[in-house]
Amino acid sequence: xxxxxxxxxxxxxxxxxxxxxxxxxxxxxxxxxxxxxxxxxxxxxxxxxxxxxxxxxxxxxxxxxxxxxxxxxxxxxxxxxxxxxxxxxxxxxxxxxxxxxxxxxxxxxxxxxxxxxxxxxxxxxxxxxxxxxxxxxxxxxxxxxxxxxxxxxxxxxxxxxxxxxxxxxxxxxxxxxxxxxxxxxxxxxxxxxxxxxxxxxxxxxxxxxxxxxxxxxxxxxxxxxxxxxxxxxxxxxxxxxxxxxxxxxxxxxxxxxxxxxxxxxxxxxxxxxxxxxxxxxxxxxxxxxxxxxxxxxxxxxxxxxxxxxxxxxxxxxxxxxxxx
Amino acid sequence: xxxxxxxxxxxxxxxxxxxxxxxxxxxxxxxxxxxxxxxxxxxxxxxxxxxxxxxxxxxxxxxxxxxxxxxxxxxxxxxxxxxxxxxxxxxxxxxxxxxxxxxxxxxxxxxxxxxxxxxxxxxxxxxxxxxxxxxxxxxxxxxxxxxxxxxxxxxxxxxxxxxxxxxxxxxxxxxxxxxxxxxxxxxxxxxxxxxxxxxxxxxxxxxxxxxxxxxxxxxxxxxxxxxxxxx
Numbered sequence: 205x206x207x208x209x210x211x212x213x214x215x216x217x218x219x220x221x222x223x224x225x226x227x228x229x230x231x232x233x234x235x236x237x238x239x240x241x242x243x244x245x246x247x248x249x250x251x252x253x254x255x256x257x258x259x260x261x262x263x264x265x266x267x268x269x270x271x272x273x274x275x276x277x278x279x280x281x282x283x284x285x286x287x288x289x290x291x292x293x294x295x296x297x298x299x300x301x302x303x304x305x306x307x308x309x310x311x312x313x314x315x316x317x318x319x320x321x322x323x324x325x326x327x328x329x330x331x332x333x334x335x336x337x338x339x340x341x342x343x344x345x346x347x348x349x350x351x352x353x354x355x356x357x358x359x360x361x362x363x364x365x366x367x368x369x370x371x372x373x374x375x376x377x378x379x380x381x382x383x384x385x386x387x388x389x390x391x392x393x394x395x396x397x398x399x400x401x402x403x404x405x406x407x408x409x410x411x412x413x414x415x416x417x418x419x420x421x422x423x424x425x426x427x428x429x430x431x432x433x434x435x436x437x438x439x440x441x442x443x444x445x446x447x448x449x450x451x452x453x454x455x456x457x458x459x460x461x462x463x464x465x466x467x468x469x470x471x472x473x474x475x476x477x478x479x480x481x482x483x484x485x486x487x488x489x490x491x492x493x494x495x496x497x498x499x500x501x502x503x504x505x506x507x508x509x510x511x512x513x514x515x516x517x518x519x520x521x522x523x524x525x526x527x528x
Numbered sequence: 529x530x531x532x533x534x535x536x537x538x539x540x541x542x543x544x545x546x547x548x549x550x551x552x553x554x555x556x557x558x559x560x561x562x563x564x565x566x567x568x569x570x571x572x573x574x575x576x577x578x579x580x581x582x583x584x585x586x587x588x589x590x591x592x593x594x595x596x597x598x599x600x601x602x603x604x605x606x607x608x609x610x611x612x613x614x615x616x617x618x619x620x621x622x623x624x625x626x627x628x629x630x631x632x633x634x635x636x637x638x639x640x641x642x643x644x645x646x647x648x649x650x651x652x653x654x655x656x657x658x659x660x661x662x663x664x665x666x667x668x669x670x671x672x673x674x675x676x677x678x679x680x681x682x683x684x685x686x687x688x689x690x691x692x693x694x695x696x697x698x699x700x701x702x703x704x705x706x707x708x709x710x711x712x713x714x715x716x717x718x719x720x721x722x723x724x725x726x727x728x729x730x731x732x733x734x735x736x737x738x739x740x741x742x743x744x745x746x747x748x749x750x751x752x753x754x755x756x757x758x759x
Contacts, residue, residue: 430621435638436582437580437582437615437621438609438635439606439609439610439613439686441602441606442602442603442606443603522582525621
């Protein structure tokens with residue numbers, strides 16, 4: 205059970221950044237795909253180059269929260285630029301090259317921008333970029349209402365990323381959605397680790413549960429020793445006694461399984477958002493764990509009842525009848 | 529017919545050996561009403577449970593209707609017990625969470641009688657002991673005498689040939705005890721049911737057609753056939 209999380213780039217036509225664009229409104233349309241609940245982040249961006257003195261600068265327009273959500277590894281000194289404000293976040297290389305720090309101002313193509321944050325070195329192209337709020341960048345590049353690319357982050361454990369990219373292409377004609385498997389790797393690993401840990405925890409609980417059932421059944425055999433003696437005097441044989449105790453454990457296991465199942469489902473819906481930052485809806489949970497966990501609970505409790513049942517069948521009826 | 533030949537039951541208590549039964553020879557014919565008397569620890573109950581196929585003797589042979597019951601495998605013996613022997617006890621031993629009717633139905637479940645017939649057969653048995661009107665009561669809602677009647681109904685519901693009673697009146701007052709003994713005699717008379725009853729009470733014992741006195745695991749007095757009524 206390893207939830208897969210992927211990031212998908214949505215360039216339009218060929219992947220020539222800055223020349224071909226998609227309407228900004230496409231970012232809402234992405235939410236019409238069947239697996240829309242698996243979408244984590246939708247981050248529209250515009251790329252462009254601007255002249256600054258003798259050099260060209262790479263400008264990225266973005267929606268700060270979405271981009272930061274996608275790039276968890278970002279470490280920002282200062283803050284992220286606010287939507288529509290004339291603010292800029294500088295990549296580390298750009299900042300040192302232009303000798304700018306938080307609070308300074310830079311004027312590009314006649315637009316004055318306040319440096320509100322500087323990115324720690326990432327080792328990627330981000331180090332050489334200037335990050336502006338999406339709409340500010342559109343004004344700067346003179347391309348209102350369009351974006352170059354939409355990065356889509358999705359978390360889904362049962363649907364391959366290809367399915368989601370296909371769904372996006374169906375929903376947005378003329379758009380090419382290419383699966384890019386990276387970006388939220390760290391979160392994926394965390395989810396995977398949690399899943400493994402849960403499995404370990406579940407196995408321990410299963411063993412402890414078995415011991416509990418066996419203990420309860422042994423106590424029950426002991427408590428009902430007289431009853432067992434009466435049954436034997438009425439002509440019950442070992443098979444009858446096995447049947448009685450196995451049936452009892454079957455009922456226990458079934459009830460326990462059912463309760464456990466629904467407590468588990470409910471807690472995953474309640475706890476999921478808390479720990480994993482994932483919204484989980486009852487409707488989307490896979491169904492197979494329900495019969496699986498009930499079956500497991502029944503099998504466990506049956507196994508645990510065999511020894512107590514055997515003990516019951518070995519009771520001396522005369523001794524049992526004499527106990528008070 | 530029940531035949532016991534040189535039946536001995538020894539309990540090991542540390543290094544000591546206790547002879548609960550010591551070379552008992554006994555014949556009980558079909559339709560007999562046998563009372564077993566004797567002081568505590570004389571082996572009365574041991575004798576009863578040995579006849580009842582519940583207690584394997586250390587030595588000797590017990591046959592019922594020609595079948596050597598302790599040579600059977602345990603499950604065969606349980607089946608034999610279901611079909612041929614009914615028990616009643618001093619403290620009734622009804623299952624407290626079941627109604628009178630359900631208690632009487634229990635042996636039918638064990639015998640594999642068709643479930644649809646259980647209720648009718650059990651009601652008929654309750655009617656025989658005069659308790660049809662209390663069928664749906666739990667044991668705690670019944671008097672001692674009534675509980676013992678339910679217990680008798682449970683003992684006879686499978687139509688056994690032998691009814692074994694361990695001090696059936698020990699927990700009842702004089703009058704109720706007498707009624708229970710009368711009921712046992714009625715079943716003995718009408719259904720040719722062999723009854724073997726362990727008792728302390730000489731008055732109740734002398735109503736039977738055969739009285740056995742036991743001391744230290746031996747049968748010391750055998751007033752056989754003295755009171756035999758018929759045959």
